[in-house]
Amino acid sequence: MPLAVCATPIGNLEDVTLRxxxxxxxxxxxxxxxxRHTRILLERHGxxxxxxxxxxxxxxxxxxxxLPRLEAGERIALVSDAGLPGVNDPGARLVEAALRIGVPVTVLPGASAVETALVASGLVGARYAFLGYLPRGEKALSAVxxxxxxxxxxxxAFESPKRLPGTLRSLAVALPERQAAVCRELTKRFEEVAxxxxxxxxxxxxxxxxGEITLVVGAGEGIRRDAELTESLAVVRELVAAGLPRRQAADLVARLTPATRNRL
Incomplete structure (x- = not known):
């Protein structure tokens, strides 16, 4: 039997899949x-x-x-207190060891604090970076x-409520006008997105x-616009290479992206 890595709710106990x-x-x-934490979830669902x-x-x-129990065919499921095991939670070492000896691993996805916060922040883009837990020292934070x-x-990024004020002060010194969002107690009764x-x-x-904190830091507006323009120009070049006239390609891309016709 494969090792089953199972995602559990990040707060609301109903946010778990039937699978x-x-x-x-x-x-x-x-x-x-x-x-004790897992027993609450199991009892909630009988x-x-x-x-x-x-x-x-x-x-x-x-x-x-x-490992010997997995090799012998025991059906074992792995969960963490919230979310998917192995991502800033225990489990990665067991998954790696199981795969190394040929035990298959199957992942049962579910709730994600990272993606929930990203969408709720309104700062979502085509790409994003997950930083895990932020470093504690001011020097290390400044480098981030x-x-x-x-x-x-x-x-x-994840941050503890106790360190959040200092983290935000540090961010405000480095990037005072950068848009951000503090997502607190996601999916719970007192959920807040500031x-x-x-x-x-x-x-x-x-x-x-x-409560539990997930911090989203947006991209710099000028930097984001430059990146969007670069991507749009690349699409124009691909369309031209495929045989579309440049003016027509630029018009098409301008309608589908934030880039303006003049900049393309």
Whole structure:
């Protein structure tokens, strides 16, 4: 049997797929970051399962125990407290080890705090970068903002509520007018999405809020427009190479993209 990596809700317990619920109900063992947390989800959906903890403090030792069981055909499902295991959560080491010895791995997708925040922010683009958890030191944070200053796409990061005020102050110093969004308690009862410039958000969150935080930092407007123009020009060149007259190609691309006819 393959190792089943299952996405769980990021807040609202109803945000779980039927496929994941079926897998959790049929698994011989469910590996979870916190057995108490996972039991709440299972009880909400009427599922009884054998739970075994797999977290950052025991994953290394658990892998050696679990691989023979997977090879023997035991049906094992892997979950984390929220979202998909292996992305800023335990599980990546087990997945890598299973694949290395030839045990198949299947991923059952579901809720994503990153993509939920990105869409809710209104700063979504054709591409984005996920930064994981932001570094703690001011010097390291400044280096992140310096890199983001030249990016033509938004970036998404996780941050603790306690460190959020300092992070926003640092961002406001480096990129005061950069548009951003603080997404708090996504999918939960007190969900909040605060949008504005880095300076405005730093003022709004001068005190630490409660709840889980996902931060979205938008692209620089001028940089984004330049990137869009570059992409549009590339499309024009492709159409011309395919035999379309340049004027007609430019007119077509101008209708379908933010680029103006004169710039093309």
């Amino acid at each position: 994941v619920l079926r897998e959790l109900a049929e698994a011989d063992t469910v590996l979870c970051e916190d057995t 599922i009884s399962a054998r739970l075994l903890s797999l977290h950052q403090h025991n994953e290394a030792s658990r892998v050696g125990e679990l 903002w310096s890199e983001l200053g030249s990016w033509a796409h938004p970036a998404v 949008r504005g410039s880095a300076r405005e958000l730093a003022e709004r969150f001068a005190e630490a809020p409660r």
